[in-house]
Amino acid sequence: MAIPILVGAVAYDARVVPIWEGMRDYFREAGPPIDYMLFSNYDRQVQALLEHQIDIAWNTNLAWVKVHRATNGTCRALAMRDVDAQFTTVVIVRTDSGIESLADVKGKRVALGSADSAQAAILPLHFFQQAGIQPEKDCTLLRFDLDVGKHGDTGTSEVEVLRALREGKADAGALGDTTWIRLIAEGRIDARQIRPIWTSPGYCHCNFTVLSDFPDLDGQSWTDALLGMHYDNPRWRGLMDQEGLKRWIRADTAILEGYQVLFDAVERQGLANNWQF
Amino acid sequence: MTSSRFPDPSVRVEGGALGVGTGLLMVIRETLDPLPASAVVAVRTSDPAAAHDLPAWCRVMAHSYLGSDSGPEGPVYYFRKGEFRPVAAGQQPDWGIRLPLRKGQELHTRDWMVGRVGQVPEEALTTTGFAPRGAVVEEGAPAFDFAINSRDAVWAAEVFDLYEQATANQWDASRDIPWGLLQPLPDPMERAVCQLMTFLTENEYSALYVPAKFIPQINPQFNEVVLFLSTQMMDEARHIEAFTKRALANGGGLQYSAASTQLSLKTLFDQHDFTSASFLLSVLGEGTFLDLLRFIETYAPDPVTAEICRRARVDESRHVHFGMAHVRYYLTQDPAHYGELLATVRERAAFMRSVTEVSPRVQEALAILAAGGLNLDRLAEGTGQVRALMDEMHVHRLQRLQVAGFTPEQADEMSRLHTPNFM
Numbered sequence: 001m002a003i004p005i006l007v008g009a010v011a012y013d014a015r016v017v018p019i020w021e022g023m024r025d026y027f028r029e030a031g032p033p034i035d036y037m038l039f040s041n042y043d044r045q046v047q048a049l050l051e052h053q054i055d056i057a058w059n060t061n062l063a064w065v066k067v068h069r070a071t072n073g074t075c076r077a078l079a080m081r082d083v084d085a086q087f088t089t090v091v092i093v094r095t096d097s098g099i100e101s102l103a104d105v106k107g108k109r110v111a112l113g114s115a116d117s118a119q120a121a122i123l124p125l126h127f128f129q130q131a132g133i134q135p136e137k138d139c140t141l142l143r144f145d146l147d148v149g150k151h152g153d154t155g156t157s158e159v160e161v162l163r164a165l166r167e168g169k170a171d172a173g174a175l176g177d178t179t180w181i182r183l184i185a186e187g188r189i190d191a192r193q194i195r196p197i198w199t200s201p202g203y204c205h206c207n208f209t210v211l212s213d214f215p216d217l218d219g220q221s222w223t224d225a226l227l228g229m230h231y232d233n234p235r236w237r238g239l240m241d242q243e244g245l246k247r248w249i250r251a252d253t254a255i256l257e258g259y260q261v262l263f264d265a266v267e268r269q270g271l272a273n274n275w276q277f
Numbered sequence: 278m279t280s281s282r283f284p285d286p287s288v289r290v291e292g293g294a295l296g297v298g299t300g301l302l303m304v305i306r307e308t309l310d311p312l313p314a315s316a317v318v319a320v321r322t323s324d325p326a327a328a329h330d331l332p333a334w335c336r337v338m339a340h341s342y343l344g345s346d347s348g349p350e351g352p353v354y355y356f357r358k359g360e361f362r363p364v365a366a367g368q369q370p371d372w373g374i375r376l377p378l379r380k381g382q383e384l385h386t387r388d389w390m391v392g393r394v395g396q397v398p399e400e401a402l403t404t405t406g407f408a409p410r411g412a413v414v415e416e417g418a419p420a421f422d423f424a425i426n427s428r429d430a431v432w433a434a435e436v437f438d439l440y441e442q443a444t445a446n447q448w449d450a451s452r453d454i455p456w457g458l459l460q461p462l463p464d465p466m467e468r469a470v471c472q473l474m475t476f477l478t479e480n481e482y483s484a485l486y487v488p489a490k491f492i493p494q495i496n497p498q499f500n501e502v503v504l505f506l507s508t509q510m511m512d513e514a515r516h517i518e519a520f521t522k523r524a525l526a527n528g529g530g531l532q533y534s535a536a537s538t539q540l541s542l543k544t545l546f547d548q549h550d551f552t553s554a555s556f557l558l559s560v561l562g563e564g565t566f567l568d569l570l571r572f573i574e575t576y577a578p579d580p581v582t583a584e585i586c587r588r589a590r591v592d593e594s595r596h597v598h599f600g601m602a603h604v605r606y607y608l609t610q611d612p613a614h615y616g617e618l619l620a621t622v623r624e625r626a627a628f629m630r631s632v633t634e635v636s637p638r639v640q641e642a643l644a645i646l647a648a649g650g651l652n653l654d655r656l657a658e659g660t661g662q663v664r665a666l667m668d669e670m671h672v673h674r675l676q677r678l679q680v681a682g683f684t685p686e687q688a689d690e691m692s693r694l695h696t697p698n699f700m
Contacts, residue, residue, distance in 0.1 A: 082339055090329055177333040184298035184330060191298045196329035231339075231361045234417030246339035246361055 004035040005222060007208075008045045008054035011038040012153035015242050022239035031225040032218065041149030042116075046070070046277060049211065056222070059209045060151040061118045061262050067209050068263075070277040074212035077256060078223045081245035085255050086202030088177040089119050089127065092162075093197050097171035102131040102198050106138040111164040111173035115145050117152025118262055119176030119205070120161065126265035127200050142170050155179050165194050172197075176205075178244065204258035207251050223250060283343055283355040284317045292322030297330035314360040317343070323351035331356070370413045386501065387437035401426045401498035410498045424494040429610045430551055433602035436501045439595050443508035446595075448588055450519040458580045459527045465651035466578050469642035471529035473573060474582075476639045477589075478520040479534055480566065480700040483542040484596070485513035487558050491551045505599060512592040519585045526581070535636035541698035544625050552607050552614075553621040559600025561622075561691070562700040563593045564677045568670045569699055576646040576662075601681045608682040619687060626694040634697045670699070 005027075009020055020036040027034040037054055039045040042063040049057040050070055056078065059067065067075045093099040099108060105128070113120025121143065128135045135141060144160035152158070158179045164170035177199065183189050208226075210219055229236050231246045240246065249255070266272055288308045295301040301322055309318060320331065328345065331354045335342035339359035346353045371392040379385055389395075394411035403420040425431055433439070462470070488506040495503050524531045545562065548554035570590040577583035608614050634640070640663060645651055648659030671692050678688035 083337060086336060088333065088336075090333070178337055181297070181330060181333040181337050184296075185302055185334060187298060189298050191296050191324075191326065195326045199329045199332065234415075237417050244337075246359065 002033060004033040005056060005218065006054045007034050007036045007056045007058060008048055009036055009038055009058040010042055010045055010150060010153065011040060012147070012150045019239055019242050022236070026229055026236060026239070027222075027225060030228055032222055034222075042066075042151050043149060043276065049209065050277065052211070055210065055214060055218075057209045059207055060153065061203070061205050061207075061259060062116060062122070062151050062266075064204075064207055064209055064259060065262055065266055066275060066277050067211075068259075069272060069275075071211060076210050076212065076214070076219065077207040077251035078210060078219050079226050079248050080204065080207040080251050080255070081243065082247040082249055083178060083245055084205040084207065085249060085258060087119065087205040087258075088202055089123050089174055089200040090177050090180045090196045091124065091127075091172060091174050091198040091200075092165065092180065092194055093172045094165050094168070094170075095193055095195055099172055099197060102128065102133065105135075105172050106133060108139055108171040109142060109169065110135060110139045111142040111144065111161040111170035113144055113146075113157035113161055113175060114148055114150075114152050115143060116148055116150075117157060117176075118203075118265075120152050120158050120174055122265050122269065122271070123200065123203065123262065124174030126261065126268060129268065152176070162189070162194070166190075201261070202258060203261045204255065282346060283319070286319035286355065287312055287316040288318050289353075290318060290320040292320055292324070292327075294323045296322065296324035296326045297334055298326075299324070301327065302334070309358060312358055314358055316358045318356055318358060320354045320356075321348065321351055322354075327354060328352065368413045371411065385437075386440055386504075390437075397428060397432070398498055399428050401428075401496040403496070405496075405498060407497055410500060421496075423496040425491070425499075425551055426496045428499060429607055431495055431499050431502045431603065433502070433599055433606050435598065435602040436505050439599050439602070440501060440505045440508065443505060443512070443592075443595055446591065447508075447511065448515065450515050450522065450585075453588070454519060454522075454584055455580055456522075456526060460579065461528055462578055463650055465645055466649075467527060467529045468532065469645040470527075470578065470582055471524045472532040472638050472642040473646070474520045474524035475532045475534060476538065476636070476642075477570075478517055478524070478531075479538060479542065480562075481513045481516040481520065483545050483700065484558060484563065485510055485517065486546055487548070487554050490546070491554065494551070509596050509599070512596070516589045516592065519589065523582055523585055527579070533636075533638050535638065537632040538636055538639075538698055541629060541632060541696045542700065544628055544696075545700065548621075550621075552603065553618065555600045556604050556618055557621065557625065558700075559596045560604055560677055560681060561674060561695045563600070564597045564674060565670045565695065565699045566593055567597060568666060568673055572643065572662075572666050573646065576649075578646070578649070597677070601677060604681045615683065615687060619691060622691045622694050625696070629696055629698075632696065632698060635699060 009016060016038065024034055024036060037048070039048065042060060045057050046063050046066050048054050049067060057063065057067070064077065091102065097108060099105055112124060115121050125135050133139070142164055144157040146157040146160065147154040158175040161173040161175050162183070165173050180196070226248045227250065229240070229248060231237055231240050290305055290308055292301045292304055295304065305318070305320060312318070332342040335356045339361060341357040343355035343357060345355065374392055376384055376388050376391070392411065397410070403423055403426060404418050405414050406418055406421045408414045488509050492503055492506055497503060521531070545554070545557055548557060567590055570586045570593065574583045574586040574590065577586065643663045643666070644656060644659035647662040648655040674692040674695060675685070675688045678691055679685060683691065
């Protein structure tokens with residue numbers, strides 16, 4: 001029997017275990033068999049990938065940037081969820097804050113999520129800078145550094161951003177669109193109190209990362225099998241709902257351009273100076 | 278009006294001033310569900326937040342957001358419906374059903390047998406779970422551990438009418454019984470009544486627990502049977518209440534429970550098959566009880582006892598009818614079932630060989646009732662009337678068994694093997 005391909009994932013929530021048990025069941029039928037290894041944070045997973053302890057890493061965008069830098073760009077991305085392409089950051093404001101556009105956040109209190117959350121901290125700062133705002137100087141920043149190491153996956157810091165707005169401790173805030181739209185669609189946001197004023201350009205979120213020496217054929221057959229998982233099939237629908245996707249997509253060159261903005265942000269904010277890789 | 282930038286939409290949704298968080302999604306879903314994949318939808322809303330929220334919602338729901346146009350009455354947003362299948366492919370719920378009313382504006386249960394609701398499956402799926410028959414069930418629902426998934430195993434053609442009668446004839450043991458008419462009775466007579474009330478109550482417990490045990494096993498696709506059995510349970514609960522109250526209402530109290538009675542009731546409660554249990558309990562047991570209740574009603578020394586027994590008898594008669602209707606349905610499905618039920622009766626009789634007669638205390642109580650008290654002149658006659666009751670019970674059992682579909686010979690063996698404990 002073939003040695004299973006070992007996939008790494010970060011255990012950001014208890015549901016990660018059933019998700020990956022389901023993934024293992026799926027690949028047992030659909031092709032090359034996999035096993036999985038869970039990590040408590042993305043740095044551990046990146047390290048394990050770089051040291052060849054795992055074959056594939058289910059990475060956030062920030063973890064992808066780390067692997068990319070550590071491998072001088074030789075790593076490859078195989079696939080991602082449909083929601084990982086064209087991910088956006090939403091800037092929300094209190095309706096009584098007088099903020100109508102990004103420029104208006106000057107002089108205001110701005111809530112951000114975990115320092116290692118691309119969607120709720122790193123990229124919002126970058127987008128503010130692109131709009132001519134120097135958030136560290138021009139605004140009072142409220143940072144909610146929760147679950148650091150998990151790159152914002154848990155969503156807890158985004159919940160705190162919302163709470164800060166709701167309680168009047170912040171005038172504006174930033175969070176990922178998936179969290180925002182879930183909460184608003186569930187009717188948990190009072191639209192009279194909090195509203196979105198700006199949506200960022202689309203960028204990429206997670207991907208399945210391999211190193212350059214991972215065989216092309218294996219990458220191909222694994223990705224083909226993954227893309228064969230259909231939301232129409234009730235056996236896998238629950239798993240896909242838990243993972244928050246309707247379709248797996250191939251990470252082609254055009255899609256991967258969606259990571260450039262994060263490379264730029266990491267560069268501009270000098271984040272890599274503290275990285276171990 | 279055709280937009281130059283976007284394909285012609287299949288549907289236009291007028292959202293007024295609604296946003297994604299304030300109800301717009303409900304309006305969209307109402308029109309989206311029946312549309313095929315790839316259909317283009319245009320949504321007009323004046324809520325400015327929609328410019329941010331609709332694209333994000335589309336992305337998460339795997340619809341393709343196409344963009345927006347400004348219109349005179351607010352912007353119009355376009356998206357293309359995602360291509361994954363609806364939740365239950367190939368099935369559509371019924372729509373446009375309007376059940377007819379009967380005389381007096383009544384809406385009867387039998388009349389809901391239309392459309393998808395009217396299709397009672399031969400074999401029910403365990404994955405329809407608690408979904409009502411006729412609903413469209415999403416794929417991927419969990420399987421339930423219902424043990425009874427075959428229509429044969431529970432169904433009765435008359436279940437609709439019996440359920441209708443049951444719901445129409447519920448009564449109140451606190452208020453519908455003329456408790457105020459009770460007068461003190463001589464001790465021997467009151468003791469006889471209390472002994473009979475004790476005996477009736479313990480039997481009613483078994484009649485409550487047996488259906489209770491089977492309801493969780495029955496697939497809700499056979500919901501009319503479940504509903505009927507629920508009324509049966511409520512009936513038995515009320516009988517327990519009424520008989521117990523009578524024992525406590527007139528200077529006496531609950532009396533003795535015989536070990537042989539408990540053994541008989543336990544063998545009933547231990548039945549694992551619904552049809553066997555229904556046959557033993559309702560056809561043979563409750564059937565026999567009809568004669569017993571009539572006897573007590575006839576010789577009751579007070580109007581309260583008579584009224585309780587009369588009302589209980591009307592209820593029990595429905596249970597007997599359901600049992601007979603189910604057994605008849607079951608027997609017509611497969612002649613081999615005759616043998617099964619006969620074997621069930623023989624098995625129970627063999628287990629209860631030690632019980633040769635109904636508890637002496639119960640027999641004596643019946644005789645005292647029939648004799649009008651501990652009356653030396655009439656006790657012999659009372660005893661004779663109890664014997665006549667037993668004969669009458671046998672005759673009536675034979676009739677019921679034959680109506681249920683057994684031959685006279687089969688009916689005779691079954692009736693003779695039936696427990697002398699009545700239930």
